Amino acid sequence: IYVNEPGSFMAIKITYIFLKTLAIVNNITLKAIDGFVFNNNSPIKALAKKYFFKKNGIIYLDKLNNGIKIEKFKLPKILNINTNDNILPEYHLPITSE
Secondary structure (H helix, E strand, O other): OEEEEOOOHHHHHHHHHHHHHHHHHHOOOOOEEEHHHHOOOOOEEOOOOEEEEEEOOEEEEEEOOOOOOOOOOOOOOOOOOOOEOOOOOOOOOOOOOO
16 A cells, blocks of 8 residues: 655655556555545645645645644554555646645
8 A cells, every 4th residue: 555645746656656566576456545544634744835635535735824733644553444446646736725
């Protein structure tokens, strides 16, 4: 399982190519999930003073307002999470503010 959104476009591309190659060579299934699963749906740092937010299934870019708490990323104790069969990287271009 790898995180295919949101994040650095180049990092997501390289990660996808590396893991897809391993999956093909070792005959294993590759699944994807978005990063918000691992930080309690908290904003994720993007560029400069912007953060990725997820609302109603839509990922958008905006400034962080006062009072919004940033949660740390953590892996679940039991890996019982909904994955996505669409493993291609999700770039969300063009990036827009809400």
